[in-house]
Amino acid sequence: MKKFNVWSFHISWIVLVIGIPILIIFSELFKTPSDTWQHIYETLLADYVVNTIFLVLGVSILTLVFGVSSAWIIATTNLPFKRAFEWLLIIPIAIPSYINGIAYAGLLDYAGPIRTFLRSINSDNYYFDIANAWGVIFVMSSVLFPYVYITARSAFINQSGRLLEASRSLGSSSFRSFYKIALPIARPAIVSGLMLVIMEVLNDYGTVKYYGVTTFTTGIFRSWLSMGDLQSAVYLSSMLMGVVFLSIMIERLQRGKAKYESKSKTELNLRNDTGLKLWLKVGICLVPIILGFIIPLLQLLYWAFFSIEKIITSEFINFGINSFLLAGGAAVIIVSISVLLNYSTRIQQSKFWTGISKISILGYSVPGAVIAVGIMVIIIGIDRSLISWLENSFDIKIKLLITGSIGALLYAYLVRYFAVGFGPIEAGFKKIPLSLNQAASSLGSGPLKNLFKINLPLLKTSILSALILVFVDVMKELPLTLILRPFNFETLATIAFQYANDEMAPESAPASLLIILIGMIPVILLNRLMASDETSS
Amino acid sequence: MNRYKINFLLIVLSILTVVSCSGPSKSGEETKSMEVNIYTQRHYDADKKAFEMFTEKTGIKINVVKAGADELINKLELEGDASPADLFFTVDAGKLYRAKEKGLLQKLDGALSADVPENLRDEDGFWQGVTYRARVIAYSKDVVTPDQLSTYEDLADPRWNGKIAIRSSSSAYNQSLLASIINATDEETAKSWAAGIVANMAREPQGGDRDQIKAMASGVGEVSIVNTYYVGLLLNSSNPEEVKAGESVGIFFPNQEGRGTHVNVSGIGITKNAPNKENAIKLIEFLLSEEVQSFFANNSYEYPANSKVAPAETVAAWGDFKKDNLLFSKVAEHNNTAVKIFDEVGWK
The missing domain is CATH 3.40.190.10 (Periplasmic binding protein-like II)
Incomplete structure (x- = not known):
């Protein structure tokens, strides 16, 4: 452990601000569990754990297949309509998993377009049940793979150019270069994307509940909502966090000292495939787009067709603006703090401080409703002490100031989504050789100047990816917004949920479509910036 | 250095001004409050319209937070006597019972409607049914x-x-x-x-x-x-x-x-420290009035709690039970x- 300086100070305050609600949840792990916990442990836990592991493995494999293969093709091949492919492969994350789940169930159910059509030609004798663990894996993977795609693509493009050119010139096949060189080099980036996917799977409640698959999260909500035992719910959540923290640490250890730093970027010559090979590659990129974007989009449009007149009102513009501003604000805050935290640990170069910094990303691993409990303890606690302090010292009577304010909501997003910004930024810093900073320092440039003059320009792609991811994630956020929002405040996500939760899927479709539409704006814009950055540097 | 100090002082002063200005006017003991705050788990369009009807009729503004019942109970607990909420409205009697047991509600007394049968309300009078x-x-x-x-x-x-x-x-x-x-x-x-x-x-x-x-x-x-x-x-x-x-x-x-x-009941109760209790009572009375009850019946396919009001046609077609x-x-x-x-x- 290095001595305490300005950088360890930054790490400390950031981890403290973000980590306190997490630590409040985590501290439950050391209390004596209640009766409910006993019951859950004896009758259900084994089942929950097995299902959860199954889902995590399944979604990991499928997102890796979708994400890495498409990223590799986009990074190395000239495809027709490549620009469109680039952003179409990102856009599925704008669709909330549970909405995707409802869309697929609706597509296949009695009143869905397929069955309706079959009935119209008198041949409906088919019943396809997607509501099972396989269905959950499919539905989640098809909207979560972009986390892997984004990080993998940027790693392939930025890191491996020179080595890949070398391996190609030595006669190595495309697949062999990929497997032997690109994949190991891109591993940290891919893992950081995959980590986000896994945490999304762990914190999901909407999809698994609708599909009737019981997971660890089911246990959390069963103790709280069904049995009224919040303490057990928090206890289970803290276990979940512990497991995630351990696996992050194990992954780091296992990666060991291996470091891949590419000193210079060499532009990779894009392959110009033709014929069958080209169409095969186009097909590989099209599959996840069709499954994760086109099909749910069509189903939502089909539903919106029935409900749009009834649902779209002038208020919708306000809901859209609310969503946009919240998501944009949260993205800027989270990414700025992520850069500061990562830069501080980088300068600090200490295992201890790097480990500490990882606490800040745990808020993503447990259900939002539980994190909300920790956040409310803090916010309302501060508010109440402010009230009594002002009353006692100045005889001023006030009400809750922070609770129910936009500031509280933004703070909650910071705690919840820090991991989403942190991942790409961390991966981005790993690509910048330490020697670059050392050289600059030896020439008398201070750490702040280094940050702005050297690191930030090199981080541009990572920062843009992080902004997109956080923006889209906050757009679809639900549990924190529901409980922490100010009076009379709606976002598109709360509107979509209110109908979906009441089993009125057609009515929820217009809001879901608008979430996707607004999510597309930054995705397309930032993707364009990223693309120009990739070709210019 | 001096400039920083001045800036700091300015910030502190402005915060205090904001706080002291908003303080007394909001506490509203002297002036008659014209709003009522409700935490509700019900997220139906019918509720929204009923609230609008109330504001139109009385001029009292309704502020709404919609979230899950247990999350709202947790929020009420943490906020304690500082909570802005006047009313807690939710589907399922179990959640109302939970709120009552945690001491988050107060007795309705005068706000209990004679038109709502006893089997659709809390036996101690802490909440009463609106629909079922x-x-x-x-x-x-x-x-x-x-x-x-x-x-x-x-x-x-x-x-x-x-x-x-x-x-x-x-x-x-x-x-x-x-x-x-x-x-x-x-x-x-x-x-x-x-x-x-x-x-x-x-x-x-x-x-x-x-x-x-x-x-x-x-x-x-x-x-x-x-x-x-x-x-x-x-x-x-x-x-x-x-x-x-x-x-x-x-x-x-x-x-x-x-x-x-x-049967399952949607019920409403007044919170322990409701700052706008009078308005809360008015809203409950309004929600149980024949006019609003028949509006609920015809727009949300629930049975009205008020025994004088008939259910919607779709629902009535299933018969009495x-x-x-x-x-x-x-x-x-x-x-x-x-x-x-x-x-x-x-x-x-």
Whole structure:
């Protein structure tokens, strides 16, 4: 452990601000569990754990297949309509998993377009049940793979150019270069994307509940909502966090000292495939787009067709603006703090401080409703002490100031989504050789100047990816917004949920479509910036 | 350095000004408050319109936070006497009971409506029902006739093997149904009933109540236990195919010879420290007035709690029925036992 300086100070305050609600949840792990916990442990836990592991493995494999293969093709091949492919492969994350789940169930159910059509030609004798663990894996993977795609693509493009050119010139096949060189080099980036996917799977409640698959999260909500035992719910959540923290640490250890730093970027010559090979590659990129974007989009449009007149009102513009501003604000805050935290640990170069910094990303691993409990303890606690302090010292009577304010909501997003910004930024810093900073320092440039003059320009792609991811994630956020929002405040996500939760899927479709539409704006814009950055540097 | 100090002082001063300005005017002891704050789990368009009608009529503004009942209870607990909430409004008596037990509500006294029957309110007067739904048997008209149906208990009979479509036990509606069975019989009987239903399931529990009806329309399952409310929604859906699914099932009120059909109540209570209590009482009275009750009945397919008001046409067409009049505190009391039984018999 290095001595305490300005950088360890930054790490400390950031981890403290973000980590306190997490630590409040985590501290439950050391209390004596209640009766409910006993019951859950004896009758259900084994089942929950097995299902959860199954889902995590399944979604990991499928997102890796979708994400890495498409990223590799986009990074190395000239495809027709490549620009469109680039952003179409990102856009599925704008669709909330549970909405995707409802869309697929609706597509296949009695009143869905397929069955309706079959009935119209008198041949409906088919019943396809997607509501099972396989269905959950499919539905989640098809909207979560972009986390892997984004990080993998940027790693392939930025890191491996020179080595890949070398391996190609030595006669190595495309697949062999990929497997032997690109994949190991891109591993940290891919893992950081995959980590986000896994945490999304762990914190999901909407999809698994609708599909009737019981997971660890089911246990959390069963103790709280069904049995009224919040303490057990928090206890289970803290276990979940512990497991995630351990696996992050194990992954780091296992990666060991291996470091891949590419000193210079060499532009990779894009392959110009033709014929069958080209169409095969186009097909590989099209599959996840069709499954994760086109099909749910069509189903939502089909539903919106029935409900749009009834649902779209002038208020919708306000809901859209609310969503946009919240998501944009949260993205800027989270990414700025992520850069500061990562830069501080980088300068600090200490295992201890790097480990500490990882606490800040745990808020993503447990259900939002539980994190909300920790956040409310803090916010309302501060508010109440402010009230009594002002009353006692100045005889001023006030009400809750922070609770129910936009500031509280933004703070909650910071705690919840820090991991989403942190991942790409961390991966981005790993690509910048330490020697670059050392050289600059030896020439008398201070750490702040280094940050702005050297690191930030090199981080541009990572920062843009992080902004997109956080923006889209906050757009679809639900549990924190529901409980922490100010009076009379709606976002598109709360509107979509209110109908979906009441089993009125057609009515929820217009809001879901608008979430996707607004999510597309930054995705397309930032993707364009990223693309120009990739070709210019 | 001096400049920083001045800036700091300015910030502190401005915060204090904001605070002291907003303080007294907001506490509103002297001036008559013209707003009322409500924490609600109900997120229906009908509620929104009813609130707008109230503001139009009285000039009192309604501020709403909508979230899950247990999350709202947790929020009320943490906020304590500083909570801005005046009212807590939710579906399912179990949640109202939970709020009452945690000391978050106060007695309604004067706000209790004489038109709401006693069996639709808390026995100690801490909350009262606004609307209710019946948990009925829906059957596929193609294959089942009403004379084959009788009670909830009968559905556990092996002759229904592979024929029941029902949602997960995480649904509060299923929990309170089982709690009512525990109350009417005993734990052992209730457990063997739940085990019988599990054995008779046409598929693993999934989806909501509407999905069970759509499954039956697809030929998966012949009977289901659902809330009347969802059948009403289906029959009035904007998608004609959903209407078709709704029309393919019949509604049967079980246990009419015995204790009656199980019902679920939406209820409202005033919070312990309601800052705008007077307005809260006005709003409750308004929600229970004949005008608003008939509005609810016709827009949300729920049964109105006010006994003077008739249900909507769709709902009335199913006929009158006898309600199970057990005390809501009993349902709440047996709720956790019910959940444990579900887990033990493997009802997911």
